[in-house]
Amino acid sequence: MDAKFKAINDPTRREILQFLVNGPQNAGKIADQFDMSKPSISHHLDLLKQAKLIQAEKKGQFIEYKLDKSGFEVIHSWFQSFSKYFEFPKPKIRIEI
Amino acid sequence: MDAKFKAINDPTRREILQFLVNGPQNAGKIADQFDMSKPSISHHLDLLKQAKLIQAEKKGQFIEYKLDKSGFEVIHSWFQSFSKYFEFPKPKIRIEI
DNA sequence: TAGATAATTAAGCGAAAGTCTAAATTAATT
DNA sequence: AATTAATTTAGACTTTCGCTTAATTATCTA
Numbered sequence: 598m599d600a601k602f603k604a605i606n607d608p609t610r611r612e613i614l615q616f617l618v619n620g621p622q623n624a625g626k627i628a629d630q631f632d633m634s635k636p637s638i639s640h641h642l643d644l645l646k647q648a649k650l651i652q653a654e655k656k657g658q659f660i661e662y663k664l665d666k667s668g669f670e671v672i673h674s675w676f677q678s679f680s681k682y683f684e685f686p687k688p689k690i691r692i693e694i
Numbered sequence: 695m696d697a698k699f700k701a702i703n704d705p706t707r708r709e710i711l712q713f714l715v716n717g718p719q720n721a722g723k724i725a726d727q728f729d730m731s732k733p734s735i736s737h738h739l740d741l742l743k744q745a746k747l748i749q750a751e752k753k754g755q756f757i758e759y760k761l762d763k764s765g766f767e768v769i770h771s772w773f774q775s776f777s778k779y780f781e782f783p784k785p786k787i788r789i790e791i
Numbered sequence: 792t793a794g795a796t797a798a799t800t801a802a803g804c805g806a807a808a809g810t811c812t813a814a815a816t817t818a819a820t821t
Numbered sequence: 822a823a824t825t826a827a828t829t830t831a832g833a834c835t836t837t838c839g840c841t842t843a844a845t846t847a848t849c850t851a
Contacts, residue, residue, distance in 0.1 A: 606703040618779050639799055658848045666780045673782045682715050683763045685770045734810055755818050
C-alpha cells in the first residue's frame, strides 16, 4: 500500500504512467520522453514496478514496460472506501430501447 | 495536484482521512487517535487542508475538521484517465421492473 | 570474439519530509 | 484579570528522496 502511494507521489512517475496509457514501451523510449538521466528513469521504473503499477518483460536486449492493472485496483478500492462520505461522478450509461 | 498526492502519501494522513469518514471531528479528538505529538498531527492536518482534502471550521475554542469533496474529485479524475487502458470494477446497479 | 547498444546498479550529494520539544496564540472559565 | 485548555508556530534533528556520474551486466552484430 505504502509503495503505491509513494510511487504516484512523484510527478515524473505519474507522467510515465500516463505515457504508458498509449501502450507498452521499452525503457529507452520512456527515458527519451524526459529531460533526465537514464539511471534516474530506471530508478523510477523500479519503484513503479515494486508498487505493481507497471510490469516489466525482457525482450531480447530491451525491457518492455506496461501498466499493471493489479496495483491500480488496490488504489481504486482505497479510494472507494470514501464513497460512504460522498459520491463521485458516475460513468454515464445508456440504455437501448 | 502535487499537494494532493503528497498528502495521501503519508500513512498517518491517510488514517486521518479514514477517521473523518465517520464524520467531522476537532483536532484534539483526531490527535487522540494517534501515538504522536499534537504538533505533528497539527502539521498533518495543515497539509491535508492545503491539499483541499479536508476543511477546517473554527467552532469557539475548537477547530472542526471534515473531509473536502473537492480535493477527492481531482484525484478521482486523474485516476479515471487510466480507464482507457483498463476498466475498474463498476458500481452495481439494479433496475426495477 | 571485439565492439557497440540497452539498461541497471552503485556511490554520493543536496533538498525535502516527518518528528519532537518548547514557546506562542486564541478562546473559555472562574 | 488570571488561569486553564485547545491548537498552532518555531527551531532542531534524523531519515528519506531524487538526482547525477561512473561502473556493471546483458545482448546484439560485424
